[in-house]
Amino acid sequence: MTNPIPDTELVPAVDQPALDEPAVDEPAGTDGTRAGRATWRAFRRQPLGMISLGVLALLVLMSVAAPLLSAAPASFSVDVLRPPGGDHWFGTDALGREVFAEVVWGARQSLLVAGAASLIAIVVGTLVAVAGAYVPAVDSVVGVVVDLTLSLPVLPLMILVAALAGPSTTTIILVIAAFSWPEVTRLVRSQALSVVHLPYVDAARLMTGRHGWIIGRHVIPAVTPVIVVSVVVTASRAVLSAAGLAFLGLGDPTVWSWGRILYEAQQSGAMVNAWWLTLFPSLAILALVLSATLLSIAYNDARNPRNHDR
């Protein structure tokens, strides 16, 4: 019987540098693929991890197939604020639009923003972290900037920037990415710092002066597991941030998103009476963020060689 919720420490702040794990002392290559396969075998045995993967796949499928599932939620009708039923699966909003269509089409925006923002944050965050670990002079600056940024209230800062730059999908992606990379850097940095001083990296440094090659061949593969986990963490944070900005009226007004459904419900004054206006987008946000979180926990657990087949 596998443990449905593993004992992994969920808060990275108390994580010790994981020196006993293969990711650190094992060079990439054939061994890496073997470890990857063992991780996948261990992962498949975790019911919660598989369910989360299924939910995520379903949400992605839903956003891709949105035009097939429902017409774009633009047509107004006289069926205003109808509760959910046979004709209107998720009910209708204050202007008679289908909430089902809004949720389905909103999945596209939420996944796009989460994906794009976390991709940018991951690339920038990893590069900064690795550069810092490799060049000590850079590291002291990186450490201070990351500490300072993380101790500020980020949402009010995002609000200020989004309001100044004007609400658009690009703005939101860039704003969220701009304030998410320090968290990635914090996670990757501690791992990278422990890797660059391992003997095989020192050996590589004796062999070649091409630092780009050493970083690409040895340092990046060693921090990949941390990157995978921080992709998930960053993406789910990005979903919440984007929904938060949209809920305050800073979402892209031309595209549907889950946060915008909640914002319009609040604006129309129907928020507290028409429960279906807020329930369905809320459930969608919860499903996306919760399954992403559970997925990262299951991955972390499966990666641990102690949980592999003996």
Next chain:
Amino acid sequence: MSIALFVLRRLGRGVLTVWFAVTVTFLLLRLLPGDPALAVASTNMTEEARAALLTQYGLDKPLPTQYVLYLGQLLQGNLGTSFTQSVPVLDVLAQRIPWTLLLTATALVLTVVVGIPLGVAAAAHQGRFVDRAVQVIGVTGQSLFVPSVGILLLYLFGLQLGWLPIGGAYSQNVFGFEWYGSVLSHLVLPAVSLTLIQLGSYALTMRATVVEALRDDYVVLARANGIPYRRILWKHALRNALLPATTLIGLQLGFLVGGAVLTETVFAYPGVGRGIYEAVTQLDFPVLQGAFLLLAVTVVAANTLTDIAYGFLDPRVKAS
């Protein structure tokens, strides 16, 4: 000797963080695409009016000069003038900050009071039902969207059951004790929403640190000496686990403030967060900027104070 140095160092770090926030804000305001005049004035005005405004705010001067002027203004407590209300931003925010402090402090206390027993209970029953339950609550709690939680509570307890008021911070036309009672009843739902989204990560950290502490040698020794397990758990292990948990609270203060912005918006609670929401609707940039700086200063001050307090309580902190 070392205590004075320790306090000075923490204060220095606080000042550095505030300076960083101010500089980031300055650079964002000046370097973002778009007309800086738009950031201080409305969109429809004549060319002369625009030029006059630029001169008035010193925006026609070179960037470093502007920066020094900006720092000087902030040091005098001048956060600019609100577009919509034509009063100093500091005055607008000064009436709001007590409500935000009340809300976040209540949520913080509730999080700690509920989170510590949850984490300790989970750690004490590792792998058993209590532990699983706490972990499920913890992981789910980390995934909650603040407005969703707020709206749900509002719907259940405010509307359906009618137990608690659905918005605002106090009742009109009541005085004395009754007024304090109304403040309390208006506080319950926003504070509980804010607590629910914080509780998860706090309980999980508490659990992880207590589990760690229970493996230490002094616990083995205490058990060998026949000290009751409950006493070891609550007196020895918990005390040693409190430091990382407090550090986490510090790290999460920024997140808590972000949650407060959304919670206050849902409950029309008259704090800084609701002020931000209203300023967004009216594109009142000076208020948005002032709100961020004020919240940043508050968070940094709270963080510095807890750091210093902990230095006095735990000698290991000062040593490091």
